[in-house]
Amino acid sequence: MRTRLLMSDQTLFRSIDVFEIDYVPEFFNYRESQLKDLAYQVRPALEGGRALNAICRGLPGTGKTSSVLRIFTEIEHTTRKIVPVYVNCQNDRTKYMVFSRIYAAVFGHTPARTGISIKSVLDAIGGALQRQEKSLIVCLDDANLLHYNNTLGDVVNSLLRLHQDYPGARAAVFATVSDMNLDIATELSKWVLSPFRPSDIYFPPYDAGEIRGILLDRIRIGLYPGVFSASMLDCIIEQTMESGDVRVGLDLVKRAVLNAECAARTEVVEEDITKAYAQAKHVHLACTIRALSADERLLLRRIAELSQEETGPLVSGAIYGRVEETPKVGYTVFSRQLRKLDSLRLVDLIRVQAGGRTSEVALRYEPEKVVQICGKRGVGRE
Numbered sequence: 001m002r003t004r005l006l007m008s009d010q011t012l013f014r015s016i017d018v019f020e021i022d023y024v025p026e027f028f029n030y031r032e033s034q035l036k037d038l039a040y041q042v043r044p045a046l047e048g049g050r051a052l053n054a055i056c057r058g059l060p061g062t063g064k065t066s067s068v069l070r071i072f073t074e075i076e077h078t079t080r081k082i083v084p085v086y087v088n089c090q091n092d093r094t095k096y097m098v099f100s101r102i103y104a105a106v107f108g109h110t111p112a113r114t115g116i117s118i119k120s121v122l123d124a125i126g127g128a129l130q131r132q133e134k135s136l137i138v139c140l141d142d143a144n145l146l147h148y149n150n151t152l153g154d155v156v157n158s159l160l161r162l163h164q165d166y167p168g169a170r171a172a173v174f175a176t177v178s179d180m181n182l183d184i185a186t187e188l189s190k191w192v193l194s195p196f197r198p199s200d201i202y203f204p205p206y207d208a209g210e211i212r213g214i215l216l217d218r219i220r221i222g223l224y225p226g227v228f229s230a231s232m233l234d235c236i237i238e239q240t241m242e243s244g245d246v247r248v249g250l251d252l253v254k255r256a257v258l259n260a261e262c263a264a265r266t267e268v269v270e271e272d273i274t275k276a277y278a279q280a281k282h283v284h285l286a287c288t289i290r291a292l293s294a295d296e297r298l299l300l301r302r303i304a305e306l307s308q309e310e311t312g313p314l315v316s317g318a319i320y321g322r323v324e325e326t327p328k329v330g331y332t333v334f335s336r337q338l339r340k341l342d343s344l345r346l347v348d349l350i351r352v353q354a355g356g357r358t359s360e361v362a363l364r365y366e367p368e369k370v371v372q373i374c375g376k377r378g379v380g381r382e
């Protein structure tokens with residue numbers, strides 16, 4: 001007899017790893033054209049030259065990192081003449097950390113901790129590439145996080161000029177950027193002396209059908225048959241489309257199944273998804289806030305505080321007037337930061353007047369939660 005009850009030693013997951021953020025998906029569809037573009041950038045390096053630079057642009061969770069890592073894996077299986085290096089700028093935010101990461105990929109170990117200068121790390125990298133006649137491709141993932149204090153300009157400059165001190169050492173940069181308002185190429189052209197001229201590779205948000213396809217592939221591999229019905233999947237797709245980030249959908253599926261297990265059910269019901277959404281909402285918020293610069297985080301916190309204090313709608317001009325941080329940023333930078341919070345769906349910007357500069361700013365999350373996650377004022381300001 002088919003039972004609806006799950007025993008305590010039974011699980012609905014065939015493999016729970018399939019829903020973890022670092023899982024490398026077996027099926028990777030809907031990004032064929034971007035993968036082709038990336039492969040094209042690599043081609044000159046396969047022929048002994050320098051790869052072409054690229055900027056992969058798209059909102060969070062649109063497959064930028066996965067695409068670059070896929071191409072890097074293909075490189076590793078094809079040639080030893082190219083050293084692909086992945087740098088997660090959320091973790092490695094200084095020039096020294098970025099070059100240590102590259103050093104580790106070239107030499108197989110990190111540089112000695114004490115007393116070694118950035119210049120000597122770079123010299124060692126350049127020398128090794130020259131001797132071994134190898135070409136370097138560095139992926140700066142979430143490169144916008146290095147944008148402040150011109151770390152990004154310094155890093156790109158040093159890499160692209162490596163060949164000047166070490167003829168034959170060739171390096172290229174693949175930068176991924178989720179801040180759709182930041183024109184990294186123009187920003188860099190102010191700082192980077194060597195020709196950067198990146199190709200722009202755009203990653204549009206997945207539509208509902210594509211999100212369904214991605215989630216269905218994972219459900220097929222990660223869960224036992226019958227655990228997740230089509231109608232339950234529809235609920236998850238609806239929630240995922242709100243943020244546009246596939247990670248939200250994957251996380252919701254995992255949590256909903258865990259909730260079903262907890263209730264000793266053999267299949268997910270709507271209640272499991274509602275509960276999962278309440279649990280996951282803040283996890284997603286925390287991840288998005290973590291990826292902000294310190295100044296953007298302070299602005300978001302201020303908006304949350306003002307939302308608690310004010311009863312009427314908040315408008316951008318009034319928010320600017322009440323930013324307390326010193327030195328205060330100019331209005332143009334402030335507007336750009338606001339647009340970024342809007343593009344990350346942390347706030348909604350509603351134009352008050354056609355063509356005017358003023359917008360109504362509506363926080364999309366509970367202000368108390370935002371203040372709590374943003375942390376103390378003034379901590380870690382860049």
Ligand SMILES: Nc1ncnc2c1ncn2[C@@H]1O[C@H](COP(=O)(O)OP(=O)(O)OP(=O)(O)O)[C@@H](O)[C@H]1O
Binds near residue numbers: 022031061246247
């Ligand atoms: N086409 C796809 N097929 C299967 N899984 C995908 C696909 N696109 C994205 N994913 C999954 O979604 C998650 C987020 O993808 P990824 O990290 O590549 O996005 P991203 O655009 O780099 O995001 P961010 O800008 O936040 O770094 C990962 O778990 C990845 O495996």
